[in-house]
Structures are given as structure tokens and as C-alpha cells.
Amino acid sequence: MPSLGESSLDEVRTALRTNGADGGLRLRTGPYVARIRSPLPEVAESVAKLYRHHEVAEASSFVDFDVAVRRPRGARALRRPQVVFEFEGDEPFNPLPGDQGFPLLEWGLNWCVYGLCHQHLTLHSAVLERGGRALLLPAPSGSGKSTLCAALLFSGWRLLSDELALIDPDSAALLPNPRPVSLKNASIEVIQRFAPMVEFGSRVEETAKGVVAHFAPPAAAVRDSHRPAAPGFIVFPKYTPDAPARLVPMERSRTLMRLIENAFNYDIFGRAGFDLLGALVDRSECFAFEYGDLAEAVRLFDRLGRGERV
Amino acid sequence: MTAYLVPADLTTRHWEGEETAVVRLDVQGTTHLVASEALAVVQAVASCGEAAAGLREIAHALGQDITDDPALAAGLQRIIDGLVQSGLLRQRPDDAEPGGEQPR
Numbered sequence: 518m519p520s521l522g523e524s525s526l527d528e529v530r531t532a533l534r535t536n537g538a539d540g541g542l543r544l545r546t547g548p549y550v551a552r553i554r555s556p557l558p559e560v561a562e563s564v565a566k567l568y569r570h571h572e573v574a575e576a577s578s579f580v581d582f583d584v585a586v587r588r589p590r591g592a593r594a595l596r597r598p599q600v601v602f603e604f605e606g607d608e609p610f611n612p613l614p615g616d617q618g619f620p621l622l623e624w625g626l627n628w629c630v631y632g633l634c635h636q637h638l639t640l641h642s643a644v645l646e647r648g649g650r651a652l653l654l655p656a657p658s659g660s661g662k663s664t665l666c667a668a669l670l671f672s673g674w675r676l677l678s679d680e681l682a683l684i685d686p687d688s689a690a691l692l693p694n695p696r697p698v699s700l701k702n703a704s705i706e707v708i709q710r711f712a713p714m715v716e717f718g719s720r721v722e723e724t725a726k727g728v729v730a731h732f733a734p735p736a737a738a739v740r741d742s743h744r745p746a747a748p749g750f751i752v753f754p755k756y757t758p759d760a761p762a763r764l765v766p767m768e769r770s771r772t773l774m775r776l777i778e779n780a781f782n783y784d785i786f787g788r789a790g791f792d793l794l795g796a797l798v799d800r801s802e803c804f805a806f807e808y809g810d811l812a813e814a815v816r817l818f819d820r821l822g823r824g825e826r827v
Numbered sequence: 828m829t830a831y832l833v834p835a836d837l838t839t840r841h842w843e844g845e846e847t848a849v850v851r852l853d854v855q856g857t858t859h860l861v862a863s864e865a866l867a868v869v870q871a872v873a874s875c876g877e878a879a880a881g882l883r884e885i886a887h888a889l890g891q892d893i894t895d896d897p898a899l900a901a902g903l904q905r906i907i908d909g910l911v912q913s914g915l916l917r918q919r920p921d922d923a924e925p926g927g928e929q930p931r
Contacts, residue, residue, distance in 0.1 A: 769842040774860045791851045
């Protein structure tokens with residue numbers, strides 16, 4: 518199937534603007550197909566740029582998420598510009614300021630994955646892979662997870678996801694779902710310095726999370742979206758200014774508890790989720806990780822990925 | 828004598844050499860991190876089979892003799908009380924035992 522980058526910006530705009538059963542842009546992101554519609558030019562530009570490596574799914578493909586980002590209808594549209602996210606005709610979130618269309622689309626797609634897709638156990642975690650072994654970085658916002666993930670994907674690690682770990686319930690393998698990588702606030706400049714070649718999309722100020730900017734996942738990561746990774750490492754990162762990079766082995770039982778805390782649908786899986794996360798822990802080396810310098814952190818993970826003692 | 832039972836829906840994960848273990852109650856859907864000493868008490872109660880175990884039996888299953896050691900007995904009782912409070916052990920009341928209060 519063709520990638521979106523083979524379409525012109527006008528073709529992307531037209532597809533996103535077209536309504537009706539065959540309208541919208543069908544994009545394959547990992548195991549899912551999303552049908553996206555939006556009449557907003559800035560959303561079209563960001564989709565065209567940041568999903569350029571993604572496969573355009575056939576018109577006959579089953580659609581997992583039918584979503585739209587548009588201006589609100591009615592009187593709201595007459596006040597200051599806003600955008601709403603629509604899922605199968607419903608609006609699950611409050612409107613956001615008018616320039617936040619693309620971040621809203623990304624947050625909405627995340628919500629579709631963690632809130633609606635229970636064929637996989639989903640964790641709030643970045644996932645990368647090297648040498649066939651997955652590296653999970655489960656952590657809440659503000660821990661330095663996204664910055665570390667972004668730096669690692671420019672340093673020999675394959676990106677599976679910067680935000681959501683999808684665990685196959687049969688094999689405990691990690692399923693790729695690479696989408697535009699989201700960075701916030703100071704992390705944007707940190708990664709611009711770390712990887713000057715990176716091309717960010719629009720920088721959106723004053724979101725609920727501060728300044729947000731995305732960059733496209735590497736073409737190779739998108740191309741390898743069909744290739745799962747076996748469990749390898751579970752690392753809980755924590756950014757502490759000036760702290761030396763340090764991996765500290767972590768008890769597996771504590772690791773299991775932290776994974777449960779970071780799981781979106783553990784309750785839905787019940788006992789099967791407990792067994793599945795236990796199996797993931799069984800097959801992984803588990804660490805707590807503190808770092809203050811990104812380059813030093815990347816060097817340490819390089820050694821970890823090469824199988825050296827760290 | 829108060830006797831204790833392990834809930835039928837309890838599942839545990841413990842990795843050898845670790846100081847903690849994870850215990851799940853399926854019906855409540857709760858998951859708990861417990862000290863390995865507490866896990867040993869749960870396992871001791873479970874080893875008594877379907878018969879509820881009292882403090883003395885639990886100590887025996889753990890290889891402890893509490894007959895002349897009130898401090899040891901109190902320490903064990905504290906662990907049991909914590910497990911009961913978390914729902915990881917169930918208490919069978921005295922009046923449910925033969926010889927206790929009879930149904931009217």
C-alpha cells in the first residue's frame with residue numbers, strides 16, 4: 518500500500534475534507550486503522566507532514582477509529598475559534614482553543630487506543646527495541662520518559678511507541694504502534710540540540726500540557742510496524758537535574774505493581790492481566806533509572822542494548 | 828480461638844530472593860504488594876487446607892513455636908491482622924465453630 522508521503526498536500530486536504538461513507542483519510546497505525554476527517558488546513562498540513570511514512574489503508578479496510586477534528590457547531594463557533602474531537606459522532610472532550618487541532622487529534626487517537634481497544638493490554642509507556650528485545654519506559658508525565666525515548670530513537674533503538682505499550686495477551690510481545698512523537702516544553706529544545714536534523718511540525722503554545730510539538734516517527738520504525746518485539750527491559754525513568762545516569766536493579770514484584778499502576782485496562786483483563794504482566798516481568802530485566810544528562814543516559818542504554826553489564 | 832482462611836480467589840506472584848510479593852484478589856479486583864513474611868503467613872494458612880487455621884497452627888506451619896514466646900505470637904498476630912484488614916485472609920468468627928453459639 519502507498520504511504521501518505523506519496524500524496525500531495527492538496528490530496529491529503531481533499532481526503533480529510535471529504536465526508537460520507539467513503540470519505541476521510543484511512544491511515545494504518547500499527548494494528549489499527551483510523552479514519553480521520555478534518556476541514557482544518559493546519560490539521561491537514563500536520564497530518565501530511567507527520568504521518569508521511571504511514572500506510573494509507575484501502576477504502577475497504579475495517580476502520581477501528583472513526584474520528585474527526587473540526588470547529589464546533591452552533592453558537593460556540595461564533596465566539597473565539599475552537600476545535601472539537603469527534604469519535605463516531607460523539608464529542609468525548611471539551612473543545613480546545615482553535616490552534617490545538619493537531620494535538621487534539623493525537624490526544625484523541627491515544628484515547629481511542631487506551632480507552633476502547635481491549636484486545637491488547639495497554640500501558641502508559643514508551644517502547645523501543647534493539648536486538649530483538651523491547652525496552653519499556655513506563656512513567657507518568659514529567660518523568661523525562663518522552664525526552665529519553667526521543668533521544669534513544671535517534672541512537673540505534675527502534676521506536677514502537679512514545680506513549681502507549683500494547684501487549685499481546687497470547688505472547689506478551691510488544692506490538693508496534695509508532696505515531697508522531699510528542700514533546701513538551703523544554704524537551705523540544707533539548708531534542709533539537711540532541712538531533713538537529715529532526716523536523717518538528719507546528720509548535721502549539723498554551724495547551725493544557727504547555728508548549729507541544731511533534732515530529733514524524735522514523736520511516737524504518739513505521740515500515741517495521743508489523744514486527745513485534747519480545748520483552749527485554751523494563752526501566753522506570755526519572756529526570757533529576759545534575760543527577761548522574763544510574764540504573765538500579767528493581768525487584769520484580771515492585772516492577773509488577775508499578776506496571777499495574779501504569780496499565781489502562783488491567784481491571785478489564787482481570788486475572789489474565791495479572792498473569793500477563795507477570796509473564797512480561799518474568800522475561801525482562803527490571804530497573805529504576807535516574808538521569809540528568811541525556812547524552813550520558815543514551816550511552817548507558819547503548820551498553821544495555823549491547824548486552825553489557827551496566 | 829479465632830481461625831483464618833485464605834480467600835478462594837487469591838493469587839500470588841513471588842520471585843525467589845525478593846523481599847516483597849504481589850497478591851491479587853480476583854473478585855474485588857485488588858492487587859497488593861506485601862512483605863515476603865506476610866506472604867509466608869498466607870501460604871502457611873493455605874497449607875492447612877480447607878480447615879481454618881488458628882494462630883498456633885499458623886505458627887506451626889511456619890516452623891515457629893509460640894507457646895512460651897508472647898513477643899513472637901504478638902508479631903505473628905500483627906501480620907495476620909494486617910492481612911485480614913486487607914482482605915488477604917478471612918477470619919472465621921468463634922461462633923461459627925462447633926461448640927460456639929448454636930443456630931436458634
